[in-house]
Amino acid sequence: MTLTPPTDVVPADLPAVRAVIAAAIRTSVARSEEEALFLVSDVEESLTAWQAHPEHCVHLKCRVDGQLAGVILVKDHWNLTNLFVAPPYQGSGIGRLLLTQAIARCRPVSPRPALLVHSSTVAVGFYRRMGFVPNGEPRDRPGGCVPLRYDWHAAVTPGDRGR
16 A cells, blocks of 8 residues: 655546545445435535635645545635545544644644534544544534534644544
8 A cells, every 4th residue: 555645635636536525424424315415515615615715725635556545625724624534544544644734734824723623423533532622512413513623732743642
């Protein structure tokens, strides 16, 4: 397995990005096709925002053996809207790699004191291991909606907690 370090997503990547996102949602997040369609549509709004203002975003991809394996999108350098890893690569460290790189890029330019995410229920453990803490009450939404935050001044490198 040859892992390519994270690089910027470009418009030509969008078909593969959409395919990875849809597969990850259907396999790991959604409990029904109706939920999957809702979530894919919701993510599409974030991709549209990135296309309109890429200069306000960090949008990274990782490839394994030349195939897109994971993507992350942070809008306005503080709003983590998407982090998806293709089902065959989940648990392999790609999510950690993407998140660590996104934090490194966003931290010095973010106008906010923290990186925020509304995590799906299944991803909360991952984010907690990466140093995120609760940031409000969960909301009833397809896939779950658990508000979490990663404070930029956190003394621990992402991923060092909970090992």
